[in-house]
Amino acid sequence: MRSLPRLAGRRLSRRQFLGATAGLAAALAGCGGRQVQEGLPPLASQEQEAPQRGGILRLPGYEAAVLDTLDPHQTQFGPIYSSHSAVFSKVLRYEDPLQGVIAADLALYMPEVIGDPPLEYVVRLRPGVRFQRPSTVLGRPPTPEERAVGGRELTAEDVKFSFERQMNEASPRWPFFYRAYQYQVIDSIQVVDRYTVRFRTKEPVAPFLHFLADTNAFIVARELVDQGDEMNRQEAMIGTGPFIWDRLEVLQQSRFVRNPDWFGWDRPDLQRPYLDGYTSIFAFEDAVIEAAFREKRIDVALYQANPQWVVRLRQEVPGLQTADVGLAAWVNARLRVDRPPFNDLRVRRAVHLATDRQQIIDAIWQGYGRLHGPVSPLVHWALPDEELAALPGYRTGRREREEDVAEARRLYEAAGKPPIEVTFSNIPPGLASYAPQYKRQLEQALGGQVDVRVIAQNDLSEGHRQGTIPFSFAFDNGWIDLDDWLYPYFHSRGTKNSFGLRDPQLDALLEAQRREFDRERRRELGWQVQRYLLERVLARLDMASPVELWVAWPYYRGFRPLVFFGTSYFLADVWLDSRHPSFRGRPEGA
């Protein structure tokens, strides 16, 4: 490690060390659905457990696949969220997305909530948070963007600007602010002083704190937004997060380096990130990933198409850290419910019942997947697994499946057997290659004519926006809060409502869950919405999500599989243990 000699002499106090390890342990323990295998070689003493500074973590990822704008408020592409989450900060952040645990990010502490039910949120910002200065780390001359904002202190005005930008209906980019539905609940944002912002909502909104921590809630500097209300340039990726975006080599790799000026949450004394940086290497081939992992050219790995090599590797190399984790992203179909043939509920239900979800899991992920309802089974808000598995369309028993298929055919014939065309996204490749089989499966089940075509993901997104695709089949990012799973998709004013869906009863239910502050009662309301969707709407047919099999070398400390896109700030807690025996043979500059 290049930087080790410089840092090796540094010692943490016992209190600092215990605090850091306790934090890490809590984060690890809180990551539900994850099983980190025991059996790592024990270390000689606690002193050796002190996080080491330095080193570049290398991991396989999709950050170099830039299939959307780089604008932090306008993208809806998961891997770009991941890059942004390393570079930019938010008022709040998710400490544990699966359990819904929110912590302060730029905020000094959790916002003061005023009113019962709450209508005002007072956020006190950390003083001294400064925008990154890439040139000081990268040894390059500062760009005009850096000259405009680098080193400037982040203030309450930046927070106000970042949210008001996404609420501005007069913006030429208004249709692309996909999280606008969250900020439309805001009545006013008042800058009280340099470090204090007061949000006032139009009505009580239960997930408001989530809105401050969610996917596009990054705080950006006004100076970096151009006259067309865009910041779709890599030079504009200057935030206040733990890492600086060094280089983006499209479809090859994306490199991030440590931000030495990062504020470090509640423990600036730890001087995180421990890493000098990390590199996300774009790799789609199992053989490439396996070879790179075995040679330690990457420190962590997961399968793409064939999980068997991961299973075999785990047996061959004892002591590897492992985790079998569901991914929040999922496969779904979207139907236009306002025009033929899918304006007929019988046709939608027929497709819903005819689709063999277990086959999708087996064909795309070799059996490593989970059935998926309107909300991911990974999060608190999902319908109980046993309820979902007993519903028509989700039942996998042979007899139940036959019943579902018979009912699908009956409905389809009653609707006049209209021809069906399914448009598949071309990514990921496993999904596109499943297209002919899905066609065959639907044809067999419905006894009708089904055509499929595969188009580029960008074209599919544009088709959704324009409402020109009657039946699409694609992968989508997963979300954390109930509201994000449902409101933008199914509310009449939802920014992701590409179905042409207008249902006042559903709107009322979706608005009701927003007003319910009791977590359990809100979950009940969420279940009600999901049942309604499955019984009477069927505009989005949710299929399945993959289970990822991870392996990480034991020297990768603080390993935490990423279940959601947009949580790369977790890497601030990661460090490379060069004293661990498994570190031997790791090439330095690979």
Added chain:
Amino acid sequence: MRALRRKPLGALAAAVALAMVVAAVGPPEPRFGLPDLPDRPLGFEMGRPFLARYGPEDFFYDEETGRLARFQPPSARHWLGTDDKGRDVWARLVWGTRRSLFLALWALALGTAGGTAIGVVSAYFLGRTDLLLQRLMDALQAFPPLLVLMLAVSLVEPSLRVLAVALAFVAVPGVQRVVRSVVLSVRNETYVEAARAMGASHLRVMVRHVLPNVMAPVTVVFSVGLGGAVLAEAGLSFIDPSTVPQAASWGLMLAEGRSFMFEHPHVVLAAGGAIALAVMAFNLLGDALRDLLDPRLRPL
């Protein structure tokens, strides 16, 4: 029979080519229209290939588990086993044969026709016509064939027809070069001069007197070119499976099977074996035809 005895490898290659044809064709169905690939190459629809027992996308369930019968070993039900999606490998191989064979035939028919026409015109007229056409062909030949194919399928909506035209485009320079070299010697033959002296038009001389005398090398080029076209199509399907995803293809089978090649090698072995066999057969057939058709290579 004498030819068979003289050229046993060629005979074997011809048998493989014949087997491909048998595998690819199916019963004609009473549906007519413009020729299209892969199921209507001659203008009438062909049904399931005689040798395919199932459809290319038919999938099978395991009797015991009720789940997709993935990676089943070869058996009486599935002669070459099943793939990662529970589909019959033999059936996909046979359907892939139809795609590869007819695509190659279409491409070579178009490419050979174009190349022959250019070669004959270029060598017959010589002078500026020849100079212009040959430099154009040099320019075309500078592009690697796979690059041209990828460009074609990225510019227009990919289909097998587009692929066939692109493959033909790639084949033209090679064909015309061979034809031109033959015409250069034929154009000075006395029967050509006699035809000209009798007042025959250029078109008549080219079609009636020159063209018949270049058909032997054209046949050889056609046969050898088939192997190249099969390989190019498989290569493209392998590199970019999304080009024509709706049809079973050997290259696609390779692309899908390679992730599982260590645990379940039967899929890639079947597809790779089919590609290798087809390319070798067409090349050997071309060699044998050349030996048979070229009078200079006949034994005295």
